[in-house]
Amino acid sequence: MPPPIKGHSRGSPPISREEAERAIETVREILHLLVAGPALVRGGPEGWHVDVPVMYQGYALDRIHLDVDKMEPSPKGRPARSSREVDPNEIRGKAEEIVSELRVVDAAEYREPEKCWVVPLAWGPYLVAHVKISSDGREVVPDYGLTEEVRRYVY
Amino acid sequence: MLTTLILVYVLLLILDPSFLYRSPSYVNLEAISLILSFMLVSKLMDISGVFSRVSTWILSLRDRKRIILLLITSELVAALLMNDTALFFLIPLVVTLYRITGDDPSDMLVLVTISANVGSALTPFGNPQNIIIWSHFHIHAISFLRVSFPFFLLSSILLIIFSLRLSGEGEGLARVVPIRMDLKSAISAVLLLAVNLVLASYGYYLMGVVVSLLISLMVRKEVIGGVDVPLLAIFTFLFMDFGQLSHVLGSMGVIPHLDGVALLATSALLSQVISNVSATITLLNHTTDWRSLLVGVNLGGTGFIVGSMANFITLRIADLKLWKFHRIAVPFFLASAAVFICLAWTGIYP
Numbered sequence: 001m002p003p004p005i006k007g008h009s010r011g012s013p014p015i016s017r018e019e020a021e022r023a024i025e026t027v028r029e030i031l032h033l034l035v036a037g038p039a040l041v042r043g044g045p046e047g048w049h050v051d052v053p054v055m056y057q058g059y060a061l062d063r064i065h066l067d068v069d070k071m072e073p074s075p076k077g078r079p080a081r082s083s084r085e086v087d088p089n090e091i092r093g094k095a096e097e098i099v100s101e102l103r104v105v106d107a108a109e110y111r112e113p114e115k116c117w118v119v120p121l122a123w124g125p126y127l128v129a130h131v132k133i134s135s136d137g138r139e140v141v142p143d144y145g146l147t148e149e150v151r152r153y154v155y
Numbered sequence: 156m157l158t159t160l161i162l163v164y165v166l167l168l169i170l171d172p173s174f175l176y177r178s179p180s181y182v183n184l185e186a187i188s189l190i191l192s193f194m195l196v197s198k199l200m201d202i203s204g205v206f207s208r209v210s211t212w213i214l215s216l217r218d219r220k221r222i223i224l225l226l227i228t229s230e231l232v233a234a235l236l237m238n239d240t241a242l243f244f245l246i247p248l249v250v251t252l253y254r255i256t257g258d259d260p261s262d263m264l265v266l267v268t269i270s271a272n273v274g275s276a277l278t279p280f281g282n283p284q285n286i287i288i289w290s291h292f293h294i295h296a297i298s299f300l301r302v303s304f305p306f307f308l309l310s311s312i313l314l315i316i317f318s319l320r321l322s323g324e325g326e327g328l329a330r331v332v333p334i335r336m337d338l339k340s341a342i343s344a345v346l347l348l349a350v351n352l353v354l355a356s357y358g359y360y361l362m363g364v365v366v367s368l369l370i371s372l373m374v375r376k377e378v379i380g381g382v383d384v385p386l387l388a389i390f391t392f393l394f395m396d397f398g399q400l401s402h403v404l405g406s407m408g409v410i411p412h413l414d415g416v417a418l419l420a421t422s423a424l425l426s427q428v429i430s431n432v433s434a435t436i437t438l439l440n441h442t443t444d445w446r447s448l449l450v451g452v453n454l455g456g457t458g459f460i461v462g463s464m465a466n467f468i469t470l471r472i473a474d475l476k477l478w479k480f481h482r483i484a485v486p487f488f489l490a491s492a493a494v495f496i497c498l499a500w501t502g503i504y505p
Contacts, residue, residue, distance in 0.1 A: 026332050029330075029332055030332045033251055033254075033331075035247075035250075038471070055247065056334075057207065057211070057244065057247050057248055057251060057331075057334060058207075058243055058244040058245075058246065058247030058248065058472070059207075059244070059334060116335075134335045138332070138333075139332065139333050139334065139335040139336070140332055140333070140334050140335065141334075141335045142334060142335075144202055144375075144377045144381065145377055145380055145381075147381075148198075148377075148380065148381040148383070151243055151383075152383060152385065152386075154243075154467070154468055154471045154472060
């Protein structure tokens with residue numbers, strides 16, 4: 001008997017093209033309400049690493065890697081490192097500007113374990129962040145781990 | 156803030172080396188356990204998205220109804236979730252609303268912050284100073300509410316009077332995409348809150364922590380990662396630093412035994428200088444009159460920015476100017492201080 005395919009679940013609800021389209025539309029609807037959270041700055045042996053959280057109604061949705069030397073986002077999956085330490089207040093304006101320039105990509109992937117759609121956000125030629133939307137395409141699913149990280153920066 | 160408290164600890168150690176052996180005894184482990192338990196309950200409720208959904212609905216309302224309901228919601232959410240958690244999602248919502256309408260959100264932001272402080276005063280677990288007083292004096296929850304409710308009610312009336320200066324005009328948000336709701340987390344949070352209240356009333360504080368950790372792990376494990384360890388460390392150092400200061404000042408006769416109106420006024424004014432949690436720890440061992448202390452430190456949460464740690468959340472999230480905060484918060488503090496000091500002076504309350 002061949003081994004089962006990992007991730008297959010008999011209990012998963014069916015998904016449809018309409019739900020994917022609705023999820024994309026939902027992200028388009030919230031796009032103008034997205035704001036930049038406080039920049040998360042971390043130092044390491046390879047240099048300084050800056051992430052800008054994308055916030056919606058006080059909850060973090062995803063983080064954008066910021067290339068501080070070029071003052072522009074780095075593609076998702078490729079965090080940029082800088083040799084100089086950055087003051088989070090210094091890049092607040094730039095972070096807001098980047099978030100306001102995000103656009104929605106007209107496609108979504110489905111993540112079965114989380115039962116949600118994932119809609120990519122692009123800045124220029126890069127995919128820089130994702131927004132998770134519930135399987136019916138109507139509600140936003142925040143990243144609670146990141147939200148807590150952002151809130152700690154506030155104190 | 157933690158760095159400052161550690162530096163103060165080192166300074167106190169230099170002045171009195173015996174502080175090293177004495178300092179652990181200043182830490183109220185019961186209060187720290189309760190703060191941790193209620194922090195977990197609060198995170199679980201926050202993650203459920205229920206209060207976020209209610210607040211989003213309020214923002215869709217029009218006119219003065221929206222302002223009043225938003226302030227009442229802020230109070231009730233703070234009473235159940237702790238004031239800082241309430242502000243973390245209410246402040247961005249207010250900012251969103253005003254960003255769309257194009258109006259200045261400053262006054263509303265300050266009133267929401269005051270309402271979170273006022274609301275958090277209602278329950279024994281609404282804010283850290285209440286938890287400290289509740290556990291230190293082993294107060295029954297009903298006795299606590301008998302004192303906190305009149306404070307909550309009178310302050311709320313004052314808050315609504317202050318809100319009259321805000322323009323009630325303007326459209327609500329047409330439609331706001333909601334955050335995903337998780338009823339399992341909401342129900343678990345309510346049950347866990349009840350379990351913690353029962354366990355705390357019998358003095359089983361550590362068991363409350365264990366039960367809260369286990370339930371959180373079973374329902375939403377992200378909640379465990381959300382525990383703010385540095386914040387717990389801040390409370391631990393606050394206990395040690397201000398416990399020592401209280402001990403030194405007490406032995407020098409600077410802090411006499413206080414009660415009644417003198418305690419109420421002293422704790423309110425001291426909160427304005429060193430924050431209400433620090434004022435609570437400093438005065439805790441110099442009184443048996445927990446009622447006046449409770450009213451005084453909760454009164455002191457508004458006014459100057461240092462009054463409560465929650466005030467800083469609004470300032471940082473909304474990038475609010477300090478003078479805009481004080482323009483409303485200080486008059487509110489003066490008005491409420493006048494009311495409660497008069498009541499204490501005449502012996503009517505608390």
